[in-house]
Amino acid sequence: MTATTEHSIPTMSAKDIPQEAFDWYDEYAHGDIDRRTFLSRLGSLSIAGLTLPVVAGALLPNYALAEQVSFNDSDIQASYVTFDTPNGHGQGRGYLVIPKGVDANNKAPTVLVAHENRGLNPYIEDVARRLAKAGFIAFAPDALFPLGGYPGNDDEGRVMQKTLDGAKIEGDFMDAASLLEKHAYGTGKVGMVGFCYGGYLTNTLAANMPNTIAAAAPFYGTPAKAHIEQIKGPLQLHFAELDKRVNATWPAYEEALKKHKVPYTAYVYTNANHGFHNDSTARYQEKNAELAWSRTLEFFTQNLAS
Known part of the structure; x- marks a missing residue:
């Protein structure tokens, strides 16, 4: 063998x-x-x-490679929930994962997880489970829910997501953040992590919901288009050294963050490509991915403590 x-x-x-x-x-x-x-x-x-x-x-992607935490792990409870999105498409659906032992009497901080430009695929669901395994309530909405949800493959999901109104997707995720802020098992502290397009959403919600997003960790995401001056919670930004497209947007974004005195820390991972945290393709770099993830968990632990 x-x-x-x-x-x-x-x-x-x-x-x-x-x-x-x-x-x-x-x-x-x-x-x-x-x-x-x-x-x-x-x-x-x-x-x-x-x-x-x-x-x-x-x-x-080969999503058989991306499961680090099993969906039936005894330390978590995972389910799909629908929620109202008056600022988006009207109704949304997401993957909610709650750590074992968390309830109304034993609350936990919450983290919103934002997927890439292809819907809620198995890698992003696993990221939500990893967060719950670390003690956070995690919620990963599917932007493709108005079209029937993630179709089971990234190619079709990417085409579907391009047909949606970007402002409504942002509204869906904003309403998801509000849901987490008020969750009966949550402490009221909301963090957010996103990858690629989800990194853009993370920057955007930090700018547009400064009183809700207490800590934001975008992975190789482009900047928010407006209201950068409103960001209150700290940012922890993760970049891949070889990611020319996203990295070209960073100097101006960093200048704006400095101008508006936004607290941030930025990390650039050597010889890494865009998507290095996604363990379903050859872009994955285990050492860099684990370092970035450990930093993210520490960041949330420090900034979402009640």
């Missing part, structure tokens, strides 16, 4: 993939090129001993 390391890509590792392939995947994942163009570019690479299906398979 051959053993494989947890979260590894058995057929190919990141070091085997040219940086151009990661850059093209980022363009594809964010809608700048279509799937055919992405695969055509991959096919143009000369990678000794590796076929196009192997390279593409390493870059595209």
